[in-house]
Amino acid sequence: MDQGAYQIRLSDKGEGGENKPVNSKITLSVIKADVGGFVGHSSVHPALMARAKESLSRADKEQLLVDYHVSSVGDDINLIMTHRHGVDNPEIHQLAWETFKDCTDVARELKLYGAGQDLLSDAFSGNVRGLGPGVAEMEFTERASEPVVIFMADKTEPGAWNYPLFKMFGDPFNTIGLVIDPKMHQGFKFEVHDLIDHKKVVFSLPEELYDLLVFIGAPGHYCVKGIYSKTTGEIAAVSSTQRLNLMAGRYVGKDDPVMIVRCQSGLPAVGEVLEPFANPHLVSGWMRGSHTGPLMPVGRAQSTPTRFDGPPRVVALGFQLANGKLVGPQDFFADVAFDRARAKANEIADYIRHLGPFEPHRLHLEEMEYTTLPDVMKRLTDRFQDIGD
Ligand code: 13P
């Protein structure tokens, strides 16, 4: 496409009607939080959704945003916003923070469960990272056609994206584009974060595939944060990575992550991006954030965890961006093609639930979000005797 024509289309008219240059890049920000469940930890009350929409529509009118869409999965509110202010922008983060604060007021009035759960501090200081809400943001030049998929999960942790991201961008048995699309054949770079030691490292695929898997096969410790095309250098995917439990030093709920994936034209096709979810993988989360279970792909109407507060859910919303406008959503997992994945997830749930408090259904001691172990241990300390040699 003619680059010049593209630039003119993206610029705003100034007051005198002249073309005023604007930041031609668009930023897509998805910021989410659980500020109170209806009922228990199962869903978001409609009054909270209405309050969130009201808050973002005010910002839209003030032209802070280009567009927005408010969504939810389980008990988590997801603010999907486009703007021209770049990632980590204080005004955008403040908008999200204040929106969640407003929603918390409503949650308190209705005495919803865990009102304000994810807002760990009263003092907002320019960025919601580290304060509780989950954040996935990317800035890019909008292509001639820009299909994106926003993934939103409940009752699990950010590492839940490791497996599907690897399938989408690293596995030719999932993504045939890696084999037959000349614009994908070089592969992708994976930025991996160590969530415990706060370090990051970049792997280049396919040549470092085995090295990558050593780390991301441990999703409670290493997390794929972002993916970049080796052909164009463009950002292709980004996930939210904060681990609430470690940040807060106490149990405040699983992180219930979000992820943005750009598709097509040198990136995986939409169908390649959805494909990994056809076979529900096991993730950490579920009841009390302390169990392993299958990640069930669902449409929004089915995104209310029930059985044992689950099984964990994932929703995929598709949008075409048009000069930053969010054209959509397409509720991908509502499709019948994912019926069998849901049935399989239910079958896995039946099986693994039988283990009750035994690992690997219950998470390893150090992975559990809360535990009575220290108390029980203290009470029984005197009863433990040396076994001897
Ligand atoms: P693009 O090369 O336009 O992304 O199309 C791939 C395709 O045909 C999807 O199935």
Ligand code: 13P
């Ligand atoms: P959420 O993290 O979705 O609030 O769930 C917490 C929980 O304990 C579910 O049993």
Ligand code: MG
């Ligand atoms: Mg909750």
Ligand code: MG
């Ligand atoms: Mg939740």
